[in-house]
Amino acid sequence: MGYKDIYDRFISAIHRGDLKPGERAPSIRSLAQELGVAKKTVESAYDILIGEGYLVSRGPRGTVVNPDLVIDSAYWNQSPTRLEDPDLRTVVDLRDTRGFFQLGIPSLDEFPYKKWLLLSGKAVRSMTYEDMNYPPVMGHLPLRQAIANYLSISRGVNCTADQVFITNGYNSSLRLILEAMASSSDKVVFEEPGYFFGQKLLERRGQNLHYAPVDSEGVNVDFLETHHNDAKLVIITPSHQSPLTVSLSLPRRHQLLNWAQERRAWVIEDDYDGEFHFSRKNIPSLKSLDVFDRVxxxxxxxxxxxxxxRTAYVVIPKALIPQFYETAEIVETGLPLLPQRILESFISSGAFFKHLKRMRSLYESRRRMVRDAFIEIYGDFFDMPLQNGGMHIVAFLKHGAQDRELCHIWQSHNLQVLPLSMCYAQKKHRKYGLVIGYTNIKSKQEAISALRLPYQQTLELL
Ligand SMILES: Cc1ncc(COP(=O)(O)O)c(C=O)c1O
Structure with missing residues (x-):
């Protein structure tokens, strides 16, 4: 019996009402004895159940079913909605299920909750009648100011608060940009491979969508010059390419900016995890080199x-400010004010910088530890080169193309890895492998235990 079986038993017992909110769960030691498994196995299941909010640890007083848990009895009887598109099914599963190796999630165990709680309390207590009105559609001005300050210090982006628009995530940033500046017939170039959700959003919009290949120096700018001189927008991830994690080289950065200026194209720099670069030199953003204001x-x-x-931001070139304001006034509704005020005080108090610094060194060590564990077990089947940064690692299959089948197996063990091939829109350039999030793995032992779960099935498949 593995931790997943124990996890499943708890979930069904809780949903069936056999275990009620507030009720005590057995101690790890006694349950391990009862089931004849290692303490670690029960501990892993409890960690996930606690992380998902089903159980609450009361320290020495043991673990209980979360007293605030609301159980929907209809849950158990409903049949899950079936998604036809296998790509979407994998990703929707990924977004909905929490598990080991989940991609792009910060180390939640290390978040400074106390500080956040303190600042939240202060923000709530200082609410005024004014704060209960409609929030500004471009975002809370002090937060926009704090982001502008942060970006100029940390990412070399010189901008003012009126250039910063707050959105509720990447998709909403992209939708705002497209709404403000592109009709569906305008040519948009996306990276190949690229961020799955961005690609799907553009496809769904019926955008005139094209691709530019990525190699070890990032997106191939020669290819852009040869094939896409008429592009209006180019969407790239220069700091750590998504999903390959390579950084766009300096010569290519200059080449791209000159090209954009010459062709009157705009470059969208998606700097989703640029903060987490581990080589001695911190990588500056592409925007910091953008003398023509095309990024x-x-x-x-x-x-x-x-x-x-659910908070993100867009920094608009000065020339585009009026058209973005006009668009936002019509298509945006603004974000809830309270979280924006909490976030603003988190940044302005210095807690944000402190947190980033801690996370940078934590991620560097967790990344190496997960890679070592992976190579120890699966080194015969995969190459796993480490780039200079990023919140995930790519394991390339040495032979074969069965990354989707492999992911289905791994996901059945609650290992939420992503097939690399899914990030390619076109078959001809496709590479195969696993994209693995490492940030929430706390020890090498934990990594090894999780990685061993699908070992036999992986061997049989490969
Ligand atoms: C390439 C890329 N861009 C942007 C994002 C950020 O998305 P959001 O702000 O919606 O969480 C992610 C998150 O995983 C990502 O992988």
Whole structure:
């Protein structure tokens, strides 16, 4: 019996009402004895159940079913909605299920909750009648100011608060940009491979969508010059390419900016995890080199703080400010004010910088530890080169193309890895492998135990 079986038993017992909110769960030791498994196995199941909010640890007083848990009895009887598109099914599963190796999630165990709680309390207590009115559609001005300050210090982006628009995530940033500046017939170039959700959004919009290949120096700018001189927008991830994690080389950065200026194209820089670069030299953003003001910079707090905050931002070139204001007034509604005020005080108090610094060194060590564990077990089947940064690692299959089948197996063990091939829109350039998030793995032992779960099935498949 593995931790997943124990996890499943708890979930069904809780949903069936056999275990009620507030009721005590057995101690790890006694349950391990009862089931004849290692303490670690029960501990892993409890960790996930606690992380998902089903159980609450009361320290020495043991673990109980979360007293605030609301159980929907219809849950158990409903049949899950079936998605036809296998690509979407994998990703929707990924977004909905929490598990080991989940991609792009910050180390939630290390978040400074006490500080956040303190600042939240202060923000709530200082609410005024004014704060209960409609929030500004471009975002809370002090937060926009704090982001502008942060970006100029940390990412070399010189901008003023009126260039910063707050959105509720990457998709909403991209939708705002497209709404403000592109009709569906305008040519948009996306990276190949690239960020799955961005690609799907553009496809769904019926955008005139094309691709530019990525190699070890990032997106191939020669290819852009040869094939896409008429592009209006180019969407790239220069700091750590998504998903390959390579950084766009300096010569290519200059080549791209000159090209954009010459062709009157706009570059969207998606700097989703640029903060987490581990080589001695911190990587500056592409925007910091943008003397022509052709780069629209997109950032998010999903990676630096927490995804549930649903807060991201766009930095608009000065020439585009009026058309963005006009668009936002019509298509945006603004974000809830309170979380914006909490976030603003988190940044302005210095807690954000402190947190980033801690996370940078934590991620560097967790990344190496997960890689070592992976190579120890699966080194015969995969190459796993480490780039200079990023919140995930790519394991390339040495032979074969069965990364999707492999992911289905791994996901059945609650290992939420992503097939690399899914990030390619076109078959001809496709590479195969696993994209693995490492940030929430706390020890090498934990990594090894999790990685061993699908070992036999992986061997049989490969
Ligand atoms: C390439 C890329 N861009 C942007 C984002 C940020 O998305 P959001 O701000 O919606 O959380 C992610 C998150 O995983 C990502 O992988």
């Amino acid at each position: 629209i910079y997109v950032g998010t707090f999903s990676k630096t703080i927490m995804p549930s905050l």
